[in-house]
Amino acid sequence: MTPTTDEATKRFTWKSASVDTNRGDAYYEALYASCEARLQAVRTQKAVNRLDLMEVLDDHGIDRRDFMKWASATTAALMLPSMFTPLVAEAAMLMNRAPVIWLELQDCAGNSEALLRSDGPKIDELVLDLISLEFHETLQAASGHQAEKQLEEAIEHFKGRYLLFVEGSIPMGMGGQYGTIGASGETFHDHLVRVAKDAAAIVAVGSCATFGGVAAASPNPTGAVGVMEVVKGKPIINIPACPANPANMVGVVLHYLMTGQVPELDNLLRPKFAFGYRIHDNCERRAHFDAGEFVEEWGDTGAQNNFCLYKMGCKGPMTYNNCSIVRYNEAVNWPIGVGRGCIGCSEPDFWDKYAFERPVADANIKAPGGGVEKSVDEFGLGMLTAAGIGIAVHAAASALAGKKEEAGANV
Amino acid sequence: MKNQSYKQVKRMTPAMRIIHWVNALCMIGAVATGLYIGHPYYATFIADGAVDKYVMAWNRYGHFIIAIIFDVTSILIAYLYFFSRFEKPYKKLIPNAQNLREFGAVVVNLITLNRVKKFDSAHVDSFNSVYFTLFHLLLVWMLFTGLQLYVHSFTAGTSSIGGWWPAFLHIATDWTIWASGGTIMDVRLSHHASMWWILAWILFHVYYQVWRTIFWKEGDIGIVISGTKFVKEDALS
Ligand code: SF4
Numbered sequence: 001m002t003p004t005t006d007e008a009t010k011r012f013t014w015k016s017a018s019v020d021t022n023r024g025d026a027y028y029e030a031l032y033a034s035c036e037a038r039l040q041a042v043r044t045q046k047a048v049n050r051l052d053l054m055e056v057l058d059d060h061g062i063d064r065r066d067f068m069k070w071a072s073a074t075t076a077a078l079m080l081p082s083m084f085t086p087l088v089a090e091a092a093m094l095m096n097r098a099p100v101i102w103l104e105l106q107d108c109a110g111n112s113e114a115l116l117r118s119d120g121p122k123i124d125e126l127v128l129d130l131i132s133l134e135f136h137e138t139l140q141a142a143s144g145h146q147a148e149k150q151l152e153e154a155i156e157h158f159k160g161r162y163l164l165f166v167e168g169s170i171p172m173g174m175g176g177q178y179g180t181i182g183a184s185g186e187t188f189h190d191h192l193v194r195v196a197k198d199a200a201a202i203v204a205v206g207s208c209a210t211f212g213g214v215a216a217a218s219p220n221p222t223g224a225v226g227v228m229e230v231v232k233g234k235p236i237i238n239i240p241a242c243p244a245n246p247a248n249m250v251g252v253v254l255h256y257l258m259t260g261q262v263p264e265l266d267n268l269l270r271p272k273f274a275f276g277y278r279i280h281d282n283c284e285r286r287a288h289f290d291a292g293e294f295v296e297e298w299g300d301t302g303a304q305n306n307f308c309l310y311k312m313g314c315k316g317p318m319t320y321n322n323c324s325i326v327r328y329n330e331a332v333n334w335p336i337g338v339g340r341g342c343i344g345c346s347e348p349d350f351w352d353k354y355a356f357e358r359p360v361a362d363a364n365i366k367a368p369g370g371g372v373e374k375s376v377d378e379f380g381l382g383m384l385t386a387a388g389i390g391i392a393v394h395a396a397a398s399a400l401a402g403k404k405e406e407a408g409a410n411v
Numbered sequence: 412m413k414n415q416s417y418k419q420v421k422r423m424t425p426a427m428r429i430i431h432w433v434n435a436l437c438m439i440g441a442v443a444t445g446l447y448i449g450h451p452y453y454a455t456f457i458a459d460g461a462v463d464k465y466v467m468a469w470n471r472y473g474h475f476i477i478a479i480i481f482d483v484t485s486i487l488i489a490y491l492y493f494f495s496r497f498e499k500p501y502k503k504l505i506p507n508a509q510n511l512r513e514f515g516a517v518v519v520n521l522i523t524l525n526r527v528k529k530f531d532s533a534h535v536d537s538f539n540s541v542y543f544t545l546f547h548l549l550l551v552w553m554l555f556t557g558l559q560l561y562v563h564s565f566t567a568g569t570s571s572i573g574g575w576w577p578a579f580l581h582i583a584t585d586w587t588i589w590a591s592g593g594t595i596m597d598v599r600l601s602h603h604a605s606m607w608w609i610l611a612w613i614l615f616h617v618y619y620q621v622w623r624t625i626f627w628k629e630g631d632i633g634i635v636i637s638g639t640k641f642v643k644e645d646a647l648s
Contacts, residue, residue, distance in 0.1 A: 019567040281566045292466025294451055311451060318563070318595045344596070353596040360596060361449035361603055376600055377450075380607025387611040391618045394524075402524035404626055 019276035021079050028081055035087050035258045039094065042257060047096045051130050054093070062123060067092075070123040077326065078251055078263070079273045091258045092250075095130035098257055099158040100165055101151070102136040103195060105188045106179050106215050106224060107168030111206040112138050114243040124246045124330065131253060134158065137181070144183045155198050163256065164199035165249075166192060166227050169208040169215040173223030192230060201235040201262055202227060203252055207345055210240040210268075217351035218366065228269060235262045238269040240321075242345035247326045248274040268348065270320070279316035279342050282324040285309065295339075303339060313357040314341030321346040417641040420533050422634045424497050430484050431635050437477045437484075438613070442606060444474040449603055478557055481550060488547060503540035513537040521619075525626040532627060533642045542616070549609050556591065556602040559584040563595065 057067055071089040075082060104112065115128055116139075133139065134154035135147075142150050154162070168188075171178035176187030186194075196202055204227040207213035215224035228236050239248050252271060255263045263271040280286065288294070288308040295302040295312050308314070316324070319342050327334040336342055344354025356363035364373035374382075423431070446452060447470045492500045503510055516530040517538035530536060558580050565577040588594065591601040624632040630640045 021567075276567060278563060278566055281564070287461040290468040291461035291464050292451055292454070292470075293461055294454075296454070315596075318599065347594060347596070349594050349596075353594055359450045360599055361446075365600060376603045376607070380604065380610070383607055384611055384614065387614050391615065394521075395618070395622070398524045398622065398626060401526075402626055403526045404628060 019079070019272050028083070031080075031259070032083065032087070035084070038260050039087060039090055039258060042091075042094050042097050045097045048099055048134070049096050049130075051096050052093075053095065053127065053130055056126050056129065057123070060126060062126075067123060074247075074251065074254065077247070077273060077322070078255060087258055088254060091254045092127050092130075094257060095127055095253065098131050098253055099134050099154070099162040100131050100253075101134050101154055101158075101162050101195060101199070102139075102165040102167065103192060104137040105166065105168030105192065105209070106171050106222065107206060107208040107213070109138055109167070110243040111167045111209075112136070114246050115249065124250050127250050128246055128253075134162065148182050148184070151195070155195060159198045161200055162198075163253065164196055164202045166202060166204050166209045167206055169212045169222075169224035169226060170230050171215070171222035171224050172230075173221065178222040189230060192227065196231045196234055199234060201237060201256065202231060203237045203239060203249070204228065205239045205244040205249060207240045207242045207350060210238040210270075211348040211350075213242065214351050216349075236269050237262050237265065237271060239274070240268075240270060240346040241323070242350075245274070245321075245323060245326060245328060248322070266320075270346070274322045275320045275346065277320065277322050277325065279319045279321055279324045279336070282322075283316050283336055284324075285336060306339075309336060309339070309341040311359060312341045313343075313359060313363075315344035315347075315354045315360075316342040318354070319344040319347055416644045417629075418644050419639050419641055421497075421639050422535065423638045424495075425638065426487075427491070427497070428635055428638055430487060433480060433484055437480050438609070441474060441477045441481070442610070444470045444477070445603075445606060448474060475561065478554065478561075482554060485547065485550060485554065498535055500535070500540050500543070503535060503537045504544060510537040514541065528627075532623075532629060542612075546609070546612055546616075549605055549612065552587075553602065553605055553609070555584045556587045556598050556605070559587045559598050560595070560602060 054064070054067075057063075068085070068089060071092065072082060072085045074092075075085045075088045078084075078088070080088075102112070116125070134157075135151050137147070140147060140150070170176075170188050170192060172189065176189040179188040180186060181188060181191050204210045208215050208224070209227050211226045212220070212224045212229075213226075215222060216226075226238075228238065237252055239245075239252060241248075248271070251273060252263060255261070255271075255273075263273055266272050266275055268275075280289070283289075285306060285308045288306070289310055293302060293305075293307045295307045295309050297303075298312070310317070314336065316336065323334045323342075324336065327337065341357065344350045347354055353360075353365075361377060362375050364375055366373055448467070451467065503513075513530050514537040516528075517536050520528045520530070521538075562577050562580040562584065565580075568574050568577050570576045587598050587601075591597040620632055620635075624630060629642055634640050
């Protein structure tokens with residue numbers, strides 16, 4: 001696929017290069033005032049469900065102290081000074097004023113899974129429980145015409161106010177016929193465009209909805225693309241990763257609820273508060289990387305000593321995400337923590353270009369235009385051998401038939 | 412057979428020769444450290460804790476220092492291409508009739524195994540000029556892609572010498588992401604693959620200079636050491 005100009009600008013990373021975590025008192029005071037005013041307005045809105053966060057937390061044995069600890073950690077994660085903690089806590093409690101429509105397109109439902117995480121949910125997940133899921137294709141009881149009607153009502157009722165979460169890629173091949181939904185057989189593409197029209201903002205969750213993900217891996221039979229290739233003229237927030245971290249979903253919704261704006265984004269439309277970090281720079285195994293201590297084989301002495309996983313294919317050095325900081329499941333663990341390398345799941349084309357269990361230098365890559373898969377070194381050695389053979393032939397021919405210039409009479 | 416007399420001609424200034432050998436040494440260092448960075452090919456057999464040894468870090472450090480030396484020599488070479496007081500290589504690159512003819516004549520000389528030689532070998536020829544330029548272009552590509560890979564180690568856009576440095580590097584090198592295929596990984600692959608093109612370039616370069624020395628009998632291999640070669644008097648007249 002040749003990149004369009006629009007796409008080309010997305011490739012430029014310089015905008016992502018600076019994460020400004022200290023904008024000065026005046027900036028934060030103004031922001032605080034505007035957030036406070038906004039939350040006041042949100043509070044007067046009718047709650048779309050009767051869930052009360054404190055009760056929900058209580059039911060799960062989480063006390064207020066834990067909740068406040070979570071609020072201050074989330075404030076820090078959003079790159080806000082600590083004075084915002086009470087606002088974040090309040091925004092969390094007002095989550096049931098945030099109408100959300102959730103579309104599920106071509107994917108594995110892994111992000112819905114991450115959102116629900118019904119087995120031992122933590123505060124992030126519980127806060128997400130609170131949002132008013134007006135429509136969720138996978139979860140709702142309604143189906144067929146009934147579901148269709150429900151969606152129309154939700155769009156109508158919350159026109160211009162709802163956040164549209166999209167999970168899964170959009171198959172563009174065969175006129176979009178690879179994925180259709182509803183009684184009318186609407187294609188995923190038309191479905192998305194229709195629902196996106198009246199959304200306040202669109203949050204693409206997971207690698208499929210952001211960059212096409214696994215579905216878009218070579219040879220991409222369905223012509224899968226991410227939301228930003230399809231929807232134009234709407235604020236889009238990408239939360240890639242496979243699955244997207246619920247902590248980052250909460251962060252985006254909280255930020256929206258508090259400020260009414262989308263958070264600062266990088267060149268790939270990922271919120272900087274979550275994707276402004278490189279995994280490698282916050283990895284607990286980094287000292288072993290610099291020392292040249294690598295796991296050479298699964299289960300070897302290096303693995304037992306938590307050595308760096310670079311030679312097992314870790315792509316932390318090229319991947320932007322905050323999993324090395326916030327981890328998963330309330331910071332219990334994360335891929336590199338359990339002893340396997342990062343596969344770069346929050347980067348575009350990750351399945352084709354990152355997810356090898358070996359360094360990229362040894363990974364088999366497709367020749368441009370498809371064809372035989374070779375590693376760069378195999379390709380390089382082949383080229384060098386060809387050059388060597390050419391030279392040997394020329395040298396032999398020269399020795400046999402070449403003409404040496406007259407070297408002078410004395411020879 | 413009459414006595415053949417030779418005349419010594421100057422071909423490389425001391426500065427050019429120094430740059431040549433600095434480049435050659437840097438190339439060996441860059442390949443050795445670069446291959447380690449891409450795939451650490453030796454293990455650290457030091458029983459000390461990780462805090463006491465920096466094998467990957469030293470390799471990266473060496474690679475970056477070499478890159479800086481390359482940066483400097485590249486700027487010098489680019490300058491000399493246009494403003495050298497000795498021979499301005501750019502003059503041999505302009506595709507005018509004379510240069511094209513000379514380029515063709517040198518190729519013919521190479522493929523006829525020196526049976527036909529219809530050009531003046533006292534000066535740098537068009538063929539070699541183009542071939543050397545190819546190398547400099549490969550090196551420039553290496554510098555831009557390398558700096559793009561490097562800039563990602565400045566988390567959050569800061570560096571020990573301030574934010575301007577990563578910002579500058581981003582502005583100067585972000586286009587390589589687009590040019591090599593769309594992701595940082597493509598830049599990495601391209602950087603690695605270009606090394607093999609450079610090695611192939613070196614292979615032919617060394618062979619060709621040795622071949623010239625053997626078949627032309629003008630002492631071409633000495634140019635890069637003494638700065639001079641010898642041409643037959645009658646050829647000059
Ligand atoms: S395990 Fe991966 S992210 Fe961690 S230091 Fe090694 S290469 Fe970097």
